[in-house]
Amino acid sequence: MQNSPETTEIPSPPQRQTDPATLAADIVERLIYRIGKDAKVAKPHDWLTASVLVIRDRIIDRWMESTRRTYESGGKRVYYLSLEFLIGRLTRDAVSNLGLMDELREALKSLGVDFDVIAALEPDAALGNGGLGRLAACFMESMATTDIPAYGYGIRYVHGLFRQQIAEGWQVELPETWLAHGNPWEFERRESAYEVGFGGSVESVLAPDGDARYVWKPSERVIAIAYDTPIVGWRANRVNTLRLWTAQPIDPILLDAFNAGDHIGALRESNKAESLARVLYPADGTPAGQELRLRQEFFFSSASLQDILRRHRQQYNTLENLSDKVAIQLNDTHPSVSIAELMRLLCDVHGYEFNAAWDITRKTISYTNHTLLPEALETWPVPLFERLLPRHMQIIYGINAKILLEARKEKNFSDPQIRAISIIDESGDRRVRMGNLAFIGSHSINGVSALHTDLMKVTVFADLHRLYPDRINNKTNGITPRRWLNQCNPGLVNLLKEAIGDRFLDDTEALQSLNAFADDAEFQKKFAAVKRENKSKLSQLIQSRMGLKLDPSAMFDIQVKRIHEYKRQLLNIIEAVALYDQMRSRPEQDWVPRVKIFAGKAAPSYHNAKLIIKLANDVARVVNSDPAVRGLLKIVFVPNYNVSLAEVLVPAADLSEQISTAGMEASGTGNMKFALNGALTIGTLDGANVEMRDYVGADNIQIFGMTAEEVTKVRTEGHNPRAIIEASRELSQALHAIRTGVFSPDDPNRFASLVDGLYQHDWFLVAGDFDAYANAQREVDRIWADEKSWFSKTIRNTARMGWFSSDRTIRQYAKEIWRAG
Numbered sequence: 001m002q003n004s005p006e007t008t009e010i011p012s013p014p015q016r017q018t019d020p021a022t023l024a025a026d027i028v029e030r031l032i033y034r035i036g037k038d039a040k041v042a043k044p045h046d047w048l049t050a051s052v053l054v055i056r057d058r059i060i061d062r063w064m065e066s067t068r069r070t071y072e073s074g075g076k077r078v079y080y081l082s083l084e085f086l087i088g089r090l091t092r093d094a095v096s097n098l099g100l101m102d103e104l105r106e107a108l109k110s111l112g113v114d115f116d117v118i119a120a121l122e123p124d125a126a127l128g129n130g131g132l133g134r135l136a137a138c139f140m141e142s143m144a145t146t147d148i149p150a151y152g153y154g155i156r157y158v159h160g161l162f163r164q165q166i167a168e169g170w171q172v173e174l175p176e177t178w179l180a181h182g183n184p185w186e187f188e189r190r191e192s193a194y195e196v197g198f199g200g201s202v203e204s205v206l207a208p209d210g211d212a213r214y215v216w217k218p219s220e221r222v223i224a225i226a227y228d229t230p231i232v233g234w235r236a237n238r239v240n241t242l243r244l245w246t247a248q249p250i251d252p253i254l255l256d257a258f259n260a261g262d263h264i265g266a267l268r269e270s271n272k273a274e275s276l277a278r279v280l281y282p283a284d285g286t287p288a289g290q291e292l293r294l295r296q297e298f299f300f301s302s303a304s305l306q307d308i309l310r311r312h313r314q315q316y317n318t319l320e321n322l323s324d325k326v327a328i329q330l331n332d333t334h335p336s337v338s339i340a341e342l343m344r345l346l347c348d349v350h351g352y353e354f355n356a357a358w359d360i361t362r363k364t365i366s367y368t369n370h371t372l373l374p375e376a377l378e379t380w381p382v383p384l385f386e387r388l389l390p391r392h393m394q395i396i397y398g399i400n401a402k403i404l405l406e407a408r409k410e411k412n413f414s415d416p417q418i419r420a421i422s423i424i425d426e427s428g429d430r431r432v433r434m435g436n437l438a439f440i441g442s443h444s445i446n447g448v449s450a451l452h453t454d455l456m457k458v459t460v461f462a463d464l465h466r467l468y469p470d471r472i473n474n475k476t477n478g479i480t481p482r483r484w485l486n487q488c489n490p491g492l493v494n495l496l497k498e499a500i501g502d503r504f505l506d507d508t509e510a511l512q513s514l515n516a517f518a519d520d521a522e523f524q525k526k527f528a529a530v531k532r533e534n535k536s537k538l539s540q541l542i543q544s545r546m547g548l549k550l551d552p553s554a555m556f557d558i559q560v561k562r563i564h565e566y567k568r569q570l571l572n573i574i575e576a577v578a579l580y581d582q583m584r585s586r587p588e589q590d591w592v593p594r595v596k597i598f599a600g601k602a603a604p605s606y607h608n609a610k611l612i613i614k615l616a617n618d619v620a621r622v623v624n625s626d627p628a629v630r631g632l633l634k635i636v637f638v639p640n641y642n643v644s645l646a647e648v649l650v651p652a653a654d655l656s657e658q659i660s661t662a663g664m665e666a667s668g669t670g671n672m673k674f675a676l677n678g679a680l681t682i683g684t685l686d687g688a689n690v691e692m693r694d695y696v697g698a699d700n701i702q703i704f705g706m707t708a709e710e711v712t713k714v715r716t717e718g719h720n721p722r723a724i725i726e727a728s729r730e731l732s733q734a735l736h737a738i739r740t741g742v743f744s745p746d747d748p749n750r751f752a753s754l755v756d757g758l759y760q761h762d763w764f765l766v767a768g769d770f771d772a773y774a775n776a777q778r779e780v781d782r783i784w785a786d787e788k789s790w791f792s793k794t795i796r797n798t799a800r801m802g803w804f805s806s807d808r809t810i811r812q813y814a815k816e817i818w819r820a821g
Contacts, residue, residue: 016058018100023107026054039111045181048091048118051108052184055095056230063230063239070149071315076324076820078143078150079308081301081338082136082331084280085154085242086128088643090185090229091119092487093141097232124642125183126160126176127244129280129601130562131669132370134643135448135806136331138480138669142806144233144240145482148814148821153304155296156186156227156244161280164601164640169617171602171610175279185229192226192243194306195250196299202391207351214348216391222273223248224303234482234506245303247276283605287384294337294380294388301338305345319350323363327818330367330442333378333434339365339441340392343399348391354398366444366817368475369435370666372452372459373566377435379425385432396423396432403440407467420463439464439471444817446475448667449688451708455663475813476691477667478806481508484673488647491530492677492798499523504802514799524791531654531678531794538652542597542636548624550634554593555784558674559657560641560649563602563609566664570612570754571766572596572657573619575774576635577734577743580619584628592781595634599641599649608754613637615751618743646670651677654794655780658683659773661764663708665689675701676801678794680783682776684769688804696800700793702783704776705769714768721762724770731770735759 016022030050031037037046070077095101105115127133136152143150162173197218207213229242249269258266275292276299284290305328312326313319330336339361346357371377386393400423407413407421423440425431439445439461447453453474457465465472486493486505496504500513517523535552543549559572576596583591598616602609620635638645656674658665658681665687675681675692682702683689693701706714725732739755741748758767783790814821 013061016061018058018103020103020106020110023054023100023103024110026057027051027107027111030054044113044118045121047108047111047113048121049184051104051115051118052091052122055091055098055100055104056185058098058100059094059230059232059236059239062232062236063241066149066238066240074315074325075149076818077311077326078148078814078818078820079304079326079328080136080139080143080150080152080331081304081328081335082133082152082154083297083300083334084128084133084331085125085136085140085152085244086130086133086643087125087137087140087229087242088483088647089119089122089124091122093483094185094230094232096487097141097234097482098236120644123178124644126163126178127154127157127280129161131667132332135477135669137643138478138483138806139810140231140240140242141233141480141482142478142810144231144238145235145480146807146810146814146821147233147238148240148810148818149238150240151308152231152240152242153300153307154242154244155277155280155300156246157277157280158246158274159279161601162604166613166617166637166639169614169621171613173604183229186227186244187229189226189228189243192307194224194303195221196224196247196302197221198295198298198388200390202394211353213351214391214394216344216348220272221250222276222299223250224299226303226307243304243307245277245300247273247299249273281603283603285605290380291384291388294384297334298337298341298389298392301335302341304335305338305341309345309350319346319352319360322360326364327820328365329813329818330365330438332368332370333438336367336378336434336438336441337389337392339437340389340395340399343395344391347395358399358402361441362443365442366446367438367442368446368448369438369452369456369461370448372455372664372666374460377433377460379431379433382424382430382432393432396437399437399440400424403467411467413463413467417463417466421467435460436464439468443471444473445471446473446813446817448475448477449691450474450476451663451685451690452666452687455708473816475809475817476688476804477669477672478804478809479669479672479676480806481676483647484650485676489530489534489651489677491533492527492651495526495530496798508802508805508807511799511802515796518792518795518799519788521788524788524795527678527791527795528787531652534651535654538648541648542638546636546638548634548636550595550636551593551631554595554634555654555780556595556597556652557655557657558597558649558653558679559659560597560599560638560646561668561670563600563612564606565608565612565764566661568659568661568764568766568769569598569600569616570764571659571770571773572598573612573616574731574734574738574766574770575777576623576633577619577737578730578774579777580623580626580629580633581730581733581737583630583632584626587628587630590785591632592784593632595636597636597638597649599638599645601641608757611751611754615738615743615754618750622743646673650674650679653677653679654784655679656681656683658686658689659705659769660684660686661769662686662706662711664764672801672804675797676804678798680780680790680794680797682773682780692801692804695803696797700796700800702776702780704772706765706772711765714765715763719762719768721767722759724762724767725759728767728771730774731767 027050030053140152160176163176165172198220200217200219203215224245231240254266346352423436504510539550616637650673656679658671662684668687684705744750
C-alpha cells in the first residue's frame, strides 16, 4: 500500500539563489525548457516570459510560506471583493518588492538583454476602469506590505473595459487583448471550481425539526474556475492572493444540436457562460446589458463566498466563528448581492435560522461607498432580479421587512423616512436598491475622504444614518508609494535618498524631513533637473505615439482621469480656449508656455463625455497649428489611458488638475500621486483635496471655486448661468467660438448641446466656477515665473504627502473595521 501525501515526508525544494549569475542561468534554463527557444533566436517577449518565470519561482516560496503562516497562526483573513482590480504591469512591481531589481538587470545585461525594453512589452492587465480599480490594486499591495492575510476576489476579464483609439478626434472602442498570449503570472486552480446558478424556482420543504426550508433550483448553471495571481508586499514579507474567476459551461457543446447541423446554436451555453468574463461594465442601456451586469456581479460574488466558506469550514469545521476569523469588504455596490447570497448559503445550505444567519452576515461584511451620485448607487428592476435570482429576492424582502419594522417600532420613522431606507424603491417601477442593501447588511460603512464621509451622512444615506448612527466612518484613500514613487520616479527616489536617507522607503511619513530642503537652492536645482528629465521622457513618448513635438521647458499642465461631466474636463478646455484667445490678442504679454495634457476614457454610452473628448481634440488641432500662438500653448489628448501611461505622466506633471464640482468626487487618488511626485495642485475643495490642503499647507496648493455647501445652496436656490456667462467676457467669447463652429468648421453645431447646457442649467457649475478657475490659473502663472517659489512649494508637496500612503489606510481598516493583523 502506497503512503498518502499526508503521511509521506515531502522534501523541501532547494533555496533559490538570487545572485546575478544564478538568475541569468535560470533565465536561460526557463527559455530552453519552458518556452522552447534557443537563446540565439529568442525574441524580446521570450526573454520577458523567461524572466517572469524565474522571478515567479522566488515569489512562490514566499507565497506558500505566507499561506502556511496564516493557517498556523489562525489569524483573521480579509477578503476584498471588487469588480475591478487595475493592477497594471506586475513584473517591475514584483521585482522591486522582492529587492531584486539590480540583480535582475545585471543578469539580463550579461545575456545581452535590456530589462526596461522587455518590461515595456508586458501588457497592462485589463481588469479595471479608473480610480476604483486602481485603489483596489493599491490596497492589495498594501495588505501584503502590512502583513494582513488577504485574498482579493474579482473577475478575470478577457477583454476588460476597452482599448481606446482616437479617430478624427472621436473615441473609438476596441477590444483589449491582454490575455492573447497568456499570462505567466497566473495559476489555474482546477480544484477551486464552484457551480453558480441563475433563474429557476424556489421550493419549500419541511426540515426534520419541523421548520420550513427553502431549496433554490436554478434553471441555469455555470462553473466558476479560479485563477490565482501572487501579490507581493514591500520587501516580500508577505505574498497574498488575487483570485479571479472565469466562467465555463456545464456542457461546453450540445453535441445533438451540432450533429443536427446547428453549429452555432450548439455553442449557445458555452457563449453564454463565457460572456460573464468577457467585458468589464457591458453597456446597460438595453435589458440584455442590464441582465449581463447583474449576472456578472452575482457570478463573482457567489463563487467568492462559496470559496470563503469552504476554506473556513476546512480549517475550523464550523461557521459559528465566521465573523471572528473572516472579514469581507465590499468595494462599492457591485458585490452587494453578496449579502443576500451569504444569507442564502447560511440558511439554505448550512441550516442556519434566518436571524442567526443575519447576525453572522452583518458582523462579517463591511462596505466602502465610493459615490454620492444617486444614479451611481446601483438599482435593479424587481422583475429582472426576481427572474434571475428568485431566492435572493425572497431573502431581500425578508431583510427589508425586518429593517422597516425595526425602524417603525423602535425609531418611530415617518413614511418618507421608511421609503428612503427601504431596499425596494417604490417611487416608480419597483427597483432593488443595492446601496441600501449594502448599508443595511454591513456592520461598517466607510467613506473615502473626510468630506465624502460627512456628506454621506446628510445626502444619500441620511435616513439610514439616523437609523444606524454608529456605522458610518471615514477611511481616507491612499496610494502605494512603491508603484507611485519608487518605480515610476527612480530619479526622484535617488535624490531623496541622497538628501534624507532611505527611511521613507519603509515609512513614507519620513518624507517630512524633506521640508528642510524646500528653500535650498542647490536641492531645488537637482529637483528641477529630475522633473525636466521626466518631462523629456513624456515628450518622447508623445512624439513617438502622436507625432507632436513638445518643449520640456514649458509648464506641463495635466488632467488625466475618467471623462465625466462632474470631473469638469470641459472647464479645463474652455479655459484653454480663453487662454488661446488672450495669447493671440495680447502677444506683447509675457505668457507662460503651457502644454495642456488630457487623457481618459469615456463610457461607450456616455454621449456628452465622448463629445468632450472630441472637443479637446478639435481645439488641440486648431491651437497646435496656429502660428499666432508662437508655440506658447499646446494641447494634447493622449489615447488609451492606463496604468503604464500614468506611470510616465505622473512624474512629468508640473500642474495637477483636480477640478471636480465640489461635493461630487468621493476622494480621488490621482491628486495624491501627482502631489507626491512634486506637482502643484489646482483644485476645488472636493474629495481628498480638502485633507491634502491641510497636510501640504494652504500656501502650497491652488484652491478655487465654490465649496460643497455653496454648490448645494446654488442648486437648491437656483442660479442664472446665462447672466454669469454674459458678465464674463472671456467665458462668453470662448463659448461663442465653440458654439459657432470655430473649432468644428465641418460641423458648426457639433458642440451646441454642450454649450447650451451651460446656458440653460450649468448643473456641474462650469460657468459658475469659470472666473475663479481662470484667476487661479493666472496665479499659477505668477508662481511659475518665480522659480524659487515654485520649487519651494512643489518640494513641500512631496515632503508632506507621506500620510496619503495606502499602508496607512489599510492599517486603519485593519484596526477599526476588520479587527485583523
